Amino acid sequence: MVVADVDDVLDEIGFGCMQALMVFTCSLTCVFLNDEIMGVGLVAVDIACEFSLSNNQLSLLSIAAFAGLILTSHYSGYLTDKIGRRTIMLYSMVLAMVSSIISILMPSFYFFLFWRFMTGLLISGVSVNNITYISEFTKVKLQSVVVNIMCFAFAFGAIYVPVVSHFLSPLNRILFSWGNFHLRAWRLNMLLNSTPGFLAIALMWILPETAKFLLSVGKVDRAYETLDRLCLKNRGKDLASLGITGVFQADLPESTVKRNFCESLWYDTVPLxxxxxxxxxxxxxxxxxGYFFVGNGITLWFMKLRHNMSDSNMIICDMIKYTKTSHSTSKCSHDASNFIDGIILGCAFLGCCILISLLLIWVRNSYIQLLYAMIATVCGFSLNFLKLHVPILIAMVMFSSLLASSIPLISSVLCAVVPTHLRGMAINMSYMFARLSVVIASAIIGNWMVPFCLVTFNIFVIFALVVAILTFFLPQI
Incomplete structure (x- = not known):
């Protein structure tokens, strides 16, 4: 009979039905998160039409939720290391869903903008804690694979929104009036985006807190009970029958004196x-x-860029300038075929994620990131001279998808190099800076795309190249 390290216990338990349910639940949170944050970009043309938005206002809308995420990311990371991964995710999901539904009912742009900001503010508790949660229930060797499979859900979310938009697009020509309130199809689209969240909340009630977190806050008995139930579900026997009578975790912080909130936040952040x-x-x-700047930055504006592109034999920047000065294209024209391009983007994202899962069987995490970043750099650079419609679409889709699909890979590296008592805060702080990069990317596209188009695209290419170079310095996991 021994007291074993928690990672050794997870190796002994293996991956079974309980973890599969956790992956499914966290995947639903990913779909909800993607649809709430990125889904606005896919219906941006319809929103701009209803509220008569300028590019600057559309830029504000695209970054509103990200701004909310940035403001609360560090705090939610602090809370998740103090209160628990599951608890924070549950509260965050419920509050974000309420805020999202309220935003859909708003009749004016600035009220809608405020509630999109509030949705981002409240959803931060689930935004990366789902990755932390599932990684702490998975043995180290499988973490990259499991996190990547869970993040397939982001790709499914990226497909789900344009599919629904495509089938609802005919409703954009039909206006239902309730007094001064107007219901358009994009509002129904955004309501449907929330449906995965309802199921995620229901499943989250039955899931346990992670044993690693419980050990980090001194709840050793509860940690053992959690792992014991997991072992019974997966292997049909308890830990005692495997000769394990207790669990411990290395690299836990020493007990410290009580501090107020600000002091505690500071002392818990400094070690990073x-x-x-x-x-x-x-x-x-x-x-x-870099992944967020290019992958999410391009994705947020993808539908708007496609809406402003013509089928002429020009490079993409000449197309955008030509369409901008042409009066042949109405801001409020609804071309359902544009949503097909959004579906293509989502399918490419999913394909890149699936390929990552296959490559992880034979290739190291960092090598895959290097490969994807180099191909993305070439695709982005090719936009300087490609002229035909289809090659331009392929280059844009791959430029965005290759880097966006690499986000789970770098997230799993970060989980591996940071100890449990700092993991939640490290992940949230890292994502806070990443989301700030999306805000900057969106502002650059919104303000510079027309007057400085080639410069704008090449800024994104440079970021992709920098990412490729930095992957040489990643630790091997």
Whole structure:
């Protein structure tokens, strides 16, 4: 009979039906998160039509939820290391869903903008804690694979929104009036985006808190009970029958004196910026920011860029400038075929994720990131001279999808190099900077795309190249 390390216990338990349910639940949270944050970009043309938005206002709308996420990411990371992964995710999902539904009912743009900001503010508790949660129930060797499979859900979410938009697009010509309130199809679309969240909340009630978190806060007995139930579900026998009578976790912090909130937040954050964590934390954060800057930045504006592109034999920047000065295209024209391009983008994202899962069987995590980043750089650079409609679409889709699909890979690296008591805060802080990069990317596209189009695209290419170079310095996991 022994007291075993929690990672050794997870290796002994293996991956079974209980973890599969956890992956499914976390996947639903990913779909909800993607549809709430990125889904606005896919119906941006219809929103701009209803509210008569300028590019600057559309830029504000695209970054509103990200701004909310940025403001509360660090705090939610602090809370998840103090209160628990599951608890914070559950509260966050419920509050974000309420805020999202309220935003759909708003009759004016700035009220709608405010509630989109509030949705981002409230959803931060689930935004990356789902990755932390599932990684802490998975043995180390499988973490990259499981996190990547869970993040297939982001791709399904990216497909789901344009599919629904495509079938609802005929309703955009039909206006239902309730007094001064107007219901358009994009509002129904956004309501349907919330449906995965309802199921995720229901399933989350029956899931346990992670044993690693419980050990980090001194609840050893509850941690053992959690792992014991997991073992019974997966193997049909308890831990005692395997000779394990207790669990412990290495690298836990020593007990400290009680501090007020600000002092506690400061002392819990400082270790991330000291050895031995500083180098790996900064490299992972910069790479993650690059993935968000290019992958999510392009995706947010993808439908708007496609709406402004013609079928002429020009490079993409000449198309955008030509359409901008042409009076032949109405801002409020509804071409259902544009949503097909959104579906293509989502399918490409899913394909890249599936390929990552296959490559992880034979290839190291960092090598896959290098490969994807180099191909994305070539695709982005090709937009300087490609002229035909189809090659331009393929290059844009791959430029965005290859880097966006790499986000789970760098997230799993970050989970591996940071100890449990700092993991939630590290992940949330890293994602906070990454989301700030999306805000910057959206502002650049919104303000520079027409007057400085080639410069704008090449800024994104440079970021992709920097990411490729930094992958050489990633730790091997």
């Amino acid at each position: 910026f000291k050895r031995p964590y500083l180098k790996n934390f900064l490299i992972c954060t910069i790479i993650l920011s």
